[in-house]
Amino acid sequence: MSEKDLDQLKKEAAEKAKAAALAKRQAKLTGESAPQQDSKPADKPEVKAPANDDDDLAKRKAAAAAKAKAAALAKRAREQGEAAPPVEAPAADAGDDDLAKKKAAAAAKAKAAALAKKAREQGEEAPPVEAGGDDDLAKRKAAAAAKAKAAALAKMKAQEAGGSAAADGDDAKAKAVAAAKAKAAAAAKAKAAALAKQGGSDAPAGGDDEKAKAIAAAKAKAAAAAKAKAAAAGKAGAEEAPAAPAAPAAPSPNQPYLDKYVKVIEENLGPDVLEDYYINKLSKDVPTLVVKRDTYFKLAQFLKYNERLGFDYLSELHGTDFETHMEVYVHLFSYKNRQSVALKVKIDREKPSIDSLQPVWAGANWPECEAYDLLGIQFTGHPNLHRILLGEDWVGHPLRKDYEQYDVEV
Amino acid sequence: MLRTEEMLLNVGPQHPSTHGVFRLVIKIDGEIIKEAKPVIGYLHRGTEKLAENLQYTQIIPYTDRLDYLSAMTNNYVLCHAVETMMGTQIPERAEYLRVLAMELGRVASHLVWWGTFLLDIGAVSPFLYAFREREMIINMLNELSGARLTFNYMRVGGVKWDAPEGWIEKVRDFVPYMREQLEGYHYLVSGNEIFINRVKGVGRYTKEDALNYSLSGVNLRSTGVKWDLRKDEPYSIYNRFNFDVPVHDGGDAWARYQLRLAEIEESLKIIEQAVEQFPAEGEILAKVPKIIKAPKGEAFVRIESPRGEIGCYIASDGKKEPYRLKFRRPSFYNLQILPKLLKGENIANLIAILGAIDIVLGEVDG
Numbered sequence: 001m002s003e004k005d006l007d008q009l010k011k012e013a014a015e016k017a018k019a020a021a022l023a024k025r026q027a028k029l030t031g032e033s034a035p036q037q038d039s040k041p042a043d044k045p046e047v048k049a050p051a052n053d054d055d056d057l058a059k060r061k062a063a064a065a066a067k068a069k070a071a072a073l074a075k076r077a078r079e080q081g082e083a084a085p086p087v088e089a090p091a092a093d094a095g096d097d098d099l100a101k102k103k104a105a106a107a108a109k110a111k112a113a114a115l116a117k118k119a120r121e122q123g124e125e126a127p128p129v130e131a132g133g134d135d136d137l138a139k140r141k142a143a144a145a146a147k148a149k150a151a152a153l154a155k156m157k158a159q160e161a162g163g164s165a166a167a168d169g170d171d172a173k174a175k176a177v178a179a180a181k182a183k184a185a186a187a188a189k190a191k192a193a194a195l196a197k198q199g200g201s202d203a204p205a206g207g208d209d210e211k212a213k214a215i216a217a218a219k220a221k222a223a224a225a226a227k228a229k230a231a232a233a234g235k236a237g238a239e240e241a242p243a244a245p246a247a248p249a250a251p252s253p254n255q256p257y258l259d260k261y262v263k264v265i266e267e268n269l270g271p272d273v274l275e276d277y278y279i280n281k282l283s284k285d286v287p288t289l290v291v292k293r294d295t296y297f298k299l300a301q302f303l304k305y306n307e308r309l310g311f312d313y314l315s316e317l318h319g320t321d322f323e324t325h326m327e328v329y330v331h332l333f334s335y336k337n338r339q340s341v342a343l344k345v346k347i348d349r350e351k352p353s354i355d356s357l358q359p360v361w362a363g364a365n366w367p368e369c370e371a372y373d374l375l376g377i378q379f380t381g382h383p384n385l386h387r388i389l390l391g392e393d394w395v396g397h398p399l400r401k402d403y404e405q406y407d408v409e410v
Numbered sequence: 411m412l413r414t415e416e417m418l419l420n421v422g423p424q425h426p427s428t429h430g431v432f433r434l435v436i437k438i439d440g441e442i443i444k445e446a447k448p449v450i451g452y453l454h455r456g457t458e459k460l461a462e463n464l465q466y467t468q469i470i471p472y473t474d475r476l477d478y479l480s481a482m483t484n485n486y487v488l489c490h491a492v493e494t495m496m497g498t499q500i501p502e503r504a505e506y507l508r509v510l511a512m513e514l515g516r517v518a519s520h521l522v523w524w525g526t527f528l529l530d531i532g533a534v535s536p537f538l539y540a541f542r543e544r545e546m547i548i549n550m551l552n553e554l555s556g557a558r559l560t561f562n563y564m565r566v567g568g569v570k571w572d573a574p575e576g577w578i579e580k581v582r583d584f585v586p587y588m589r590e591q592l593e594g595y596h597y598l599v600s601g602n603e604i605f606i607n608r609v610k611g612v613g614r615y616t617k618e619d620a621l622n623y624s625l626s627g628v629n630l631r632s633t634g635v636k637w638d639l640r641k642d643e644p645y646s647i648y649n650r651f652n653f654d655v656p657v658h659d660g661g662d663a664w665a666r667y668q669l670r671l672a673e674i675e676e677s678l679k680i681i682e683q684a685v686e687q688f689p690a691e692g693e694i695l696a697k698v699p700k701i702i703k704a705p706k707g708e709a710f711v712r713i714e715s716p717r718g719e720i721g722c723y724i725a726s727d728g729k730k731e732p733y734r735l736k737f738r739r740p741s742f743y744n745l746q747i748l749p750k751l752l753k754g755e756n757i758a759n760l761i762a763i764l765g766a767i768d769i770v771l772g773e774v775d776g
Contacts, residue, residue, distance in 0.1 A: 282495045283709035312621050316710060316721050316738040329723065331710050331738075335621060335635060338642065342710065363624025366746050374458070389451040389775060398459050399734075 252279040257339055258287035264308050265289075265299065273299055280342065286331075288342040296345045297355035297381075303332060303341070304360055310336040314361035319352075319371040321400045326352040326377060330364075347377070356382035374399040414440045423452050427530045427761045430771025434748075434764075438757055446752035446760075448745060453775035461735040466492050466566055466702040469735065474560035476739060477773040479522050482508075482515035482551070483715040485564035487737070490645060491711045491722040492566045495704040503692035504568035505647045509684050510581060511554060511563060513677040517588065518547040519716035520670045520677075527667070527765040528599060531608055536599055543591055546584060553577055566702045568695035582685045585678050592674060600671070609663040613751050613763035616661060623747040626740050627718025628673070629767060632666045634659035639714040650687065651680045663766035670768070673716075701730050710738075717741050717768055741773040 252258075262277050276290040291299045303311040311332035320327045330343040347354050356379035357364040368379045369388035376397035379385055387394060395406035422433040431452035437445040457476065461469045466488070473484035486508060493500065500508075525540030548558050553574055555563035563570055599605055615623075617633040630637060638655040640648040656672035658665035704726035712721035721738030744767050751763050 280708070282705065282707040284494060284711065286710070314624050315626075315712065315719065316723065316736075318723065318736045318738075320725055320734045320736075322725075329708075329710070331712075331721070335637065361624065362622045363743060363746060366742060370742075387451075389454040391451060398456060 252281065252285040254279055254285045254287050257341075261287060261289065261309065261341060264306060265302065268306065269295070269299065269302060275346070283342070286340050286342045288344060290344045290346070293345055293347055293354065297357070297360075300330070300343065300355075300357050300360050303343070310334045311341060312336065314357065314363045315340075317357065317364050317367040317371070319375040319377050319399075321349065321375055323349070323401050325349050326375065328354055328371065328377065330357070351378075352376060353378035353380060355380055356385075358382050373397070376400060416444060421760070423449075427765065428771070429526060429769065430774075432769070432771050432774070434760075436752065436757070436760070441757045443752045443755050443757055443760065446749045448748055450742075450745070450771075450774050453771050455776070457776050458735050458737065461732055463731060465730045466704065466732070469732075470564065471560065471562045473737075474557075474562055475772055476737060476776065477519075477715060477717060477720070477741065477770045478559055479770050480515045480519040480716045481559060481561050482511045482563065483713060483720060484737075485561060486512055486646075487711065487713050487715075487720050487722045489564045489566050490713060491709055491724050492702060492704050494711050495707065495709045495724065495726065496566070496698070496702075498567050498696050498698060500646075500696055501568055501693040503572075503689045504694045504696070506684050506688050507554075507569045507573060507694065508564060509646055509648070509651075510681060510688075511551060511561070511569075513680045513684070514547050514551060514581070516677045516716045517674050517681075518544045518551075520674050521547075523670055523716075523768045524595065524667075527768075528605075530761045530765045531605075533599065533605065536595070539591070539595065539598070543588060546587075550577065550580055550584065553580075565695060567698035568693070570695075572694050578685055578688055581681060585682050585685075588674070588678055592671065592678075595671065600668070606664065609667060609762060609766070610660075612663045612759050613755075613766050614660070614662040615747065615751060617659075619747065619750070620661075623750070624743045625718070625747060626743065627714065627716070628666050628669045629718060629744050631655070631657045632659075632669055633661040639712060639719060643712070645711070645713055648680075651683045653677075653679045663762055666766045666768075703728060703730050704732065712738060715740055717770065717773070718744055737776065739773045739776060741769040741771075742776070745769050745774055 258277060258279055262274065265273055273291060273295045274289055275292050278288055280286050280288045289299075303309050311334045313333040313335055314330065315333050316329070316331040318329055320329065325346045326349045328345050328347065332341050332343060333339070334341075345354060352375070354377060356368055358368060358379070359381060365382075365384075366388060368377075368382055369384075369386055371377045372379060372382075372385050373387040373389050373394075374397055386392065390398075396403050416437055416439050419436050419438055420433060421436060422428045423431040425432075428434070433449040433452070435447045435449060436443050455475070457472050460472060464472075469488060470485055473488050474481040476484050492498075521540040521544040525537035525544075528536040551561060551563075552558045554577060555561040555571060557563075615633065617635055620630050620633045620635065634657055636655055636657045639645070641653075641655050653676045656669050656676065658669050704724055706726055706728040708723065708725040710721060710723040712719050714720075718740030719738065720740050723734070723736040723738070724732050725734040727733045748764065748767065752760060755763065
């Protein structure tokens with residue numbers, strides 16, 4: 001699946017860069033940029049040609065080793081006459097070369113700038129970016145190519161129409177920022193990128209990256225509306241942007257803690273204690289354990305008294321009626337390790353009953369009374385379970401979703 | 411020999427020293443308390459139940475009525491929970507306004523405690539001084555929010571009103587004034603031998619008890635646990651300010667007295683720095699949708715209120731009302747240890763022990 005996506009990405013990136021190169025060349029020749037689509041068949045030689053120029057000034061400075069490698073590969077490819085899939089072959093070769101990869105990543109931004117500059121001077125320079133990008137993973141490649149293209153197009157437009165230059169420049173800048181962010185997130189999986197491509201909005205909440213991306217996309221779109229030519233740039237921007245939401249897939253800073261808890265628990269209590277465990281991203285990344293009902297008390301005791309866990313403080317305990325089941329949520333804290341954990345247990349809704357934690361943490365006393373009062377959860381082993389807020393003559397448990405008021409006048 | 415009988419005594423629900431409606435049924439033998447049973451719920455308004463039918467912004471005024479001595483922190487904890495779920499970025503200026511409001515509230519809250527605690531144990535005039543200073547804070551918060559106690563000031567994404575002209579200067583001038591008064595307080599009360607003898611060693615508990623009974627805030631720090639969520643799990647912009655977390659290892663009412671006054675000083679430090687760093691202009695509300703919808707899922711956040719750790723749990727099904735809202739109310743948790751503290755105590759210490767815990771019944775009862 002992911003390999004397929006990689007190929008797809010590679011192909012798209014190649015096509016885009018090619019189209020851009022051709023457009024630029026035409027612009028140089030005719031003083032006008034041509035639509036990108038009709039250039040496809042003609043551009044095979046273009047991909048190779050620039051490789052010869054690689055020894056030139058600006059680019060060499062920018063891309064150094066990665067570039068040289070790409071050039072060599074491109075040359076070799078030309079010699080062998082296998083230029084048809086220009087992306088494929090170098091990628092396979094360069095894939096092993098970590099050094100080149102790293103360098104390419106580091107130089108990608110500078111490269112884009114240099115390229116844009118060069119593009120102003122000679123129209124044929126765009127494709128080499130792709131050749132250089134070949135060293136990398138498909139995503140990075142796509143991002144680099146799109147970025148270079150955007151920059152080149154913007155510069156080209158600046159040449160053509162001095163009036164709209166400023167706005168386009170901003171546009172390109174915003175895109176470059178988005179691309180840089182995308183690059184930072186390049187560690188994420190290609191799968192995530194593909195998903196994001198299909199629909200960026202489906203991705204989990206993204207914070208800054210997404211915002212930046214949205215801005216970049218919006219700007220790109222505005223530009224597209226202004227100019228028919230800019231539409232191509234807008235697309236490039238929109239396409240490079242979805243690479244950004246890969247960031248949320250990064251592991252949580254609390255992941256090691258969760259792993260540790262689960263490991264310690266499974267080592268000592270066996271594998272059948274936990275129903276589920278995860279990092280709750282919505283709740284400040286708190287490690288969350290969902291424990292089986294039967295082992296709830298045992299686990300709670302273990303969490304408090306185990307030396308490596310030491311959750312000596314019960315911060316919060318309450319119940320929730322989820323209609324399909326009842327749930328007790330406990331937030332524990334270890335003053336020794338300065339770490340939190342959320343403990344959850346699902347219980348039957350019709351006859352909700354669960355062991356009391358009062359013998360473990362005295363602080364669970366009143367909260368359990370409250371949960372009993374408002375939700376009807378029976379805490380077995382509680383020394384004095386009573387209606388703490390409403391009074392003993394109250395009928396029903398108000399926080400249950402099926403609660404009906406006994407006396408409507410109250 | 412004089413024969414004594416055990417006797418049941420009701421303290422409250424209407425009793426000036428309970429600071430609200432709180433009832434304590436105590437069994438006494440002579441002057442010694444054999445057993446104490448707190449009865450709460452007189453002020454239960456079902457905030458959590460009501461919230462299930464309210465939009466997030468509509469819930470904010472209800473939070474004012476939980477801990478009504480420090481409504482700003484309650485406002486904040488709800489907004490903070492929703493913002494955490496939504497991943498909202500709060501504008502700078504709004505963050506500073508929030509911190510200023512919360513810290514002023516903290517000073518006001520500790521002032522009320524200081525005045526009423528001393529009133530409870532027989533010193534009348536400190537109460538008047540404390541309320542004089544508190545009135546100034548309330549006036550400032552009134553100018554900011556339009557209400558004296560139930561502010562309804564914060565919103566998901568920022569605050570409702572910008573600081574009026576000259577408000578920041580007023581706050582700035584208040585800091586040195588308050589410092590001077592605080593010195594006076596110490597001069598008036600803290601060195602008084604009668605007072606010290608009255609509170610020293612009263613209501614003592616250990617660090618282990620404090621943790622076991624889920625105490626938080628000053629009640630926990632008075633046993634030597636250095637833990638303040640503003641410092642240790644920084645929220646808002648508290649990591650930008652220089653301040654200490656006062657701790658004491660006495661574990662008694664005297665320790666808690668000293669800590670609360672020390673906390674006023676620390677809050678003044680924060681206010682001073684916040685005024686200094688206060689951005690000249692900027693948004694006070696982030697770009698949030700008109701109708702706030704927390705994403706599907708659940709979150710629990712906790713912050714430091716004057717009374718301890720106030721938390722807010724939200725379970726959302728993606729609608730504009732919470733599916734379930736729960737407040738972790740520090741006074742409710744802190745009060746649990748009372749029966750243990752009272753057992754075997756002299757009845758004369760009852761009020762001192764209860765007062766030193768610093769409860770607000772609106773918060774205990776939810």
